[in-house]
Amino acid sequence: MLYPPSLDRAVRMRAFHAPNGELGIHPEDVTTFLAACRKDRAEVLGWELWVIDHAWGDHINGPVKAPGTWCGGIPINGNKLPVVFSFCGDVDETERQFQSVDLQAEVLPDWLPHVRVNFTLAD
Structure with missing residues (x-):
């Protein structure tokens, strides 16, 4: 399953749509996404964080502009190399984990508009 059936259409429309059908949910829509999962x-x-419309650039060891693709390396404050944010857990643990990540403090400001959240759901 790529997303819960009752997920609000507006949330789906705001989401980044990866070529394989996966969604990159806007961080502001995470609570709504998880509520639909519960329902x-x-x-x-x-879950994990994505940088949308970017791919991994081996030559720079970081994301490079590539419309329609995504990359898991997130440029963060205080680290020369991008970091992968990837977590395991059920819906309650996911909610706790996501609330503990301060995107405004961790992610470099220029990259915040490109950050999305991808969830792994059981089939």
Whole structure:
């Protein structure tokens, strides 16, 4: 399952749509996404952050502009190399984990508009 069936259409429309059908949810829509998971009894297995419309650039060891693609390396404050944010857990643990990540403090400001959240759900 790529997203819970009852997920609000507006949330789906705001989301980044990866070529394989996965969604990159806007951080402001995470609570709504998780509420739909609870309502539909969709099993959350984990989540990660994406930088959308960028791909990994081997020559710079970081994301490079590439419309329609995504990259898991997130440029953060205080680190020369991008970091991967990847977590495992059910819907409750996912909610706690996401609330503990301060995107405004961690992610370099120029990259914040490109950050999305991808969830792994059980089939």
